[in-house]
Amino acid sequence: MPLYSKEILKHFRNPQNFGKVKNPSGVGEAGNIVCGDVMKFYLKIKENKKGEKVIEDVKFETLGCTVAIANSSLLTTMIKGKKLEYALKIKKEDLIKKLGKPFPPFKIHCSLLAIDALKEAIYDYYLKNKIKIPEDLEKEHQRIIKTKEELEKRYKNF
Amino acid sequence: MKKIYLDYAATTPVDRRVLKVMLPYFSEKFGNTMSLHSFGQEAKRILEESREVVADFLGAKSNEIIFTGSATESNNLALKGIAFANKNKERHIIISQIEHPCILESAKWLETQGFEVTRLKVDKYGLISPEDVKKAIKKDTILVSIMHANNEIGTIEPIEKIGKICREKGVLFHTDAAQSFGKIPINVNKMNIDLLTASSHKMYGPKGVALLFVREGTKIEPLLHGGGHESGLRSSTVNVPGILGFAEAVKICQREMKKEGQRLTKLRDKLIKGVLEKIPGSHLNGHPQKRLPNNINFSFDGVEGESIVMQLDFKGIAVSTGSACSSAKLEPNHVLLAIGLKPHQANGSLRLSLGRWTKESDIDYVLKVLPQIIKKLREMSPFKK
Numbered sequence: 001m002p003l004y005s006k007e008i009l010k011h012f013r014n015p016q017n018f019g020k021v022k023n024p025s026g027v028g029e030a031g032n033i034v035c036g037d038v039m040k041f042y043l044k045i046k047e048n049k050k051g052e053k054v055i056e057d058v059k060f061e062t063l064g065c066t067v068a069i070a071n072s073s074l075l076t077t078m079i080k081g082k083k084l085e086y087a088l089k090i091k092k093e094d095l096i097k098k099l100g101k102p103f104p105p106f107k108i109h110c111s112l113l114a115i116d117a118l119k120e121a122i123y124d125y126y127l128k129n130k131i132k133i134p135e136d137l138e139k140e141h142q143r144i145i146k147t148k149e150e151l152e153k154r155y156k157n158f
Numbered sequence: 159m160k161k162i163y164l165d166y167a168a169t170t171p172v173d174r175r176v177l178k179v180m181l182p183y184f185s186e187k188f189g190n191t192m193s194l195h196s197f198g199q200e201a202k203r204i205l206e207e208s209r210e211v212v213a214d215f216l217g218a219k220s221n222e223i224i225f226t227g228s229a230t231e232s233n234n235l236a237l238k239g240i241a242f243a244n245k246n247k248e249r250h251i252i253i254s255q256i257e258h259p260c261i262l263e264s265a266k267w268l269e270t271q272g273f274e275v276t277r278l279k280v281d282k283y284g285l286i287s288p289e290d291v292k293k294a295i296k297k298d299t300i301l302v303s304i305m306h307a308n309n310e311i312g313t314i315e316p317i318e319k320i321g322k323i324c325r326e327k328g329v330l331f332h333t334d335a336a337q338s339f340g341k342i343p344i345n346v347n348k349m350n351i352d353l354l355t356a357s358s359h360k361m362y363g364p365k366g367v368a369l370l371f372v373r374e375g376t377k378i379e380p381l382l383h384g385g386g387h388e389s390g391l392r393s394s395t396v397n398v399p400g401i402l403g404f405a406e407a408v409k410i411c412q413r414e415m416k417k418e419g420q421r422l423t424k425l426r427d428k429l430i431k432g433v434l435e436k437i438p439g440s441h442l443n444g445h446p447q448k449r450l451p452n453n454i455n456f457s458f459d460g461v462e463g464e465s466i467v468m469q470l471d472f473k474g475i476a477v478s479t480g481s482a483c484s485s486a487k488l489e490p491n492h493v494l495l496a497i498g499l500k501p502h503q504a505n506g507s508l509r510l511s512l513g514r515w516t517k518e519s520d521i522d523y524v525l526k527v528l529p530q531i532i533k534k535l536r537e538m539s540p541f542k543k
Contacts, residue, residue: 005466012465013472029540036462036482036490036505040540061540065464065483069538106486135461155501 005100008070015069017076019059026128028120030113030144032151035112037064039072039117045084045125053084060117067107071095071114079118088122088137091117116144159474162520166360166513167309167337167451168478172403173362179406180364183399191396201398208405215408216354216371217345222366223402224388229336229357230260231381233303233371235392236332236353237264239378240301241273248298251456254315255496256279257305258334262492263287265303265465271416278291278304283445284313284497301330306354307338310480310493310509311444313452314342321350330376338369340411341419341450346371353378356401362514363407367400381415385431422451422512425521427509430454432525437532443494443507452512455480457494457503460542461535466508480507 004012021042031038044057058080060072074095079087092111096103099111123141126133133141163171172180189197191205196351206220217336226232227338241251253265255277265275278288278295286304302324307314318332322332332353335344340361346354353376358367372378372391384393411418433440439459458466463479470477478484480491482505490504499507510524536542 015538036488036502036541061461061538061542063539063541064462065481066468068462068483069465106488107483109488152206 002102003104004066004070005102007074007100008067008103011070011073011099012066014112015073017059017073017080018061020061021057021107022058023117023151024121025069026121026125027124028117028124030116030120030148032065032148032155037113038062039064039068039113041072041076041114041117041121043118043121053085055079055084060114061098064113065110065112067099067104068113070099071111072117073096075114075118084122087118088134090118116147117139120144160523161474161476162447162516163476163508163521164512164516164524165476166516167312167509168184169359169365169510170362170503171512171515172359172364173407173410174460175410176363176403176406180399180403183402185221185540187398189398191398192301192387199380201396204398204402205396206266208401211405212356212369212408213371215344215412216356217347218371219374221389222346222371222374224372225404226365226368226388226392226397227394227397229258229334229355230362230366232355232357232368233258233260233334234264235370235378235381236355236406237261237301237303238381239252239391240330240332240376241268241461242379243309243377244300245273248300250276250296251276252276252278252291252294252302253300254280254285254304256286256308256310256493257303258309258336261303261305261334280313280496282498282539284308284311284443284493285445285448286320288319288323291320293329295323295327295329298325299329303332305465306335306344307336307342307450307453308493309337310491311455311497312337312449312511314448314450315339316481317351318349324352325350337450337453340408340415341396341452343415346373352376358404360405361407361411363404364400367397367404369404388493395471419451422516425453425512425516425518426451428518429512429520429521429524432521433528436525436529440532441503443497443499447503452516454510454512456508456510457499458506458508459503460539461532463505465509465535466506466528466531469535473527473531475527477511478509480509495506506523 024042026043027046040061046056061074095111189201191201209220290425343419353374354371359365443455463481464483494504
């Protein structure tokens with residue numbers, strides 16, 4: 001039985017949109033080097049004619065396992081060219097569904113990590129542009145920071 | 159696509175010479191060793207002849223060999239069997255931090271049964287100091303269990319010295335030789351070993367067979383009670399074809415071990431040298447010389463091991479890693495942490511283990527492919543320079 005789905009292997013073999021965006025509008029990071037996975041998302045955000053914020057370009061950098069890399073790649077393809085509101089609504093379940101089965105259950109956190117990195121990049125963009133941060137996003141930001149601190153604490157003794 | 163298996167430390171294929179000897183014992187000569195008739199007698203004869211072969215290889219007597227179903231079972235039997243045979247007198251056991259999980263978990267379970275366990279530290283190469291063993295032995299120490307060679311990093315432990323200390327102190331000495339048996343010489347008398355675990359599927363025999371050497375006169379309790387097979391120490395219908403295959407595999411190692419060891423050492427050192435030269439930020443884990451002829455373990459800075467394994471698999475190369483991402487527990491390998499690696503260094507580890515069918519061209523292929531993979535993964539990383 002294969003360990004991973006076709007979709008996971010496709011993104012892992014041929015990752016889309018990896019690297020950096022020049023002069024990014026927002027940068028976000030999730031994970032922690034000591035636990036293994038670190039993801040960084042770079043966003044270029046523009047306003048369209050209707051005044052809506054659109055993700056013109058997105059790139060990722062990931063140090064991590066197969067699923068971590070596949071998730072990062074998949075997420076960039078889902079949000080490139082899309083409105084910012086749409087990107088904010090994506091949940092880890094959406095990624096897991098799109099990646100298909102088999103998907104090892106203990107790798108679910110990798111999907112969450114990719115979304116966290118994206119949310120942090122959007123948060124960064126809001127902050128830099130002095131846009132009011134929605135309550136939900138603020139909550140998520142606090143949770144991500146807390147997780148990071150917990151990880152650092154857990155691995156401090158090593 | 160080319161398929162290159164470099165995970166012989168996980169398991170080995172059954173040598174065709176071994177398979178050929180085993181085959182008649184499934185459907186034609188299928189008797190139960192406990193039966194009185196000719197079918198049973200034939201099975202019993204095979205069992206006892208096999209016992210003599212492996213005993214001879216270890217320098218043991220044939221009545222000191224107990225066949226079991228796995229190295230895990232042998233290690234469980236050694237620890238629990240010895241502990242329970244002595245439970246009214248002594249309660250202290252010494253192991254190391256880098257033992258196989260079946261030793262670590264057995265010891266942990268024994269703690270819940272009122273036994274006391276000391277876990278010895280290792281140095282940066284994974285070596286256990288015989289002095290530390292000496293210091294750790296107390297008045298009520300029953301058993302010292304130190305592996306012969308480590309499964310992750312290949313480090314060969316000074317078990318002859320450790321055995322001598324145990325003998326002088328009157329403490330039993332067990333060694334898990336699952337990785338070393340058939341690869342480097344072992345003599346239970348010269349090395350002062352009282353109990354030894356060896357496994358068939360790590361040395362080109364079938365899976366599901368292993369042994370525990372128990373020195374004559376050693377008090378030990380069985381784990382499995384029943385029909386009294388294996389001198390009452392392991393009741394279960396005897397796996398005759400498996401044991402015969404194990405013995406045949408031993409015969410082959412007996413003949414070929416020395417030459418094969420030299421051949422593998424050469425290939426091993428070529429691969430180590432090549433990787434360290436070609437890949438910046440690569441490090442060898444384990445001892446440079448005191449290591450199994452077939453074991454290589456690297457750490458690569460800024461790369462995660464599971465993704466290296468998967469990328470190599472795309473290229474037909476089968477290896478393993480100690481990365482947290484590859485374990486269901488999401489924790490980096492305990493051996494790599496014990497030798498002082500940081501979790502992120504352990505996560506970037508790769509184990510390549512060579513074997514009987516590894517050719518020089520396989521090594522050249524790895525040296526061609528691996529640097530490209532590490533480079534590609536590093537390009538994707540947020541920590542690239």
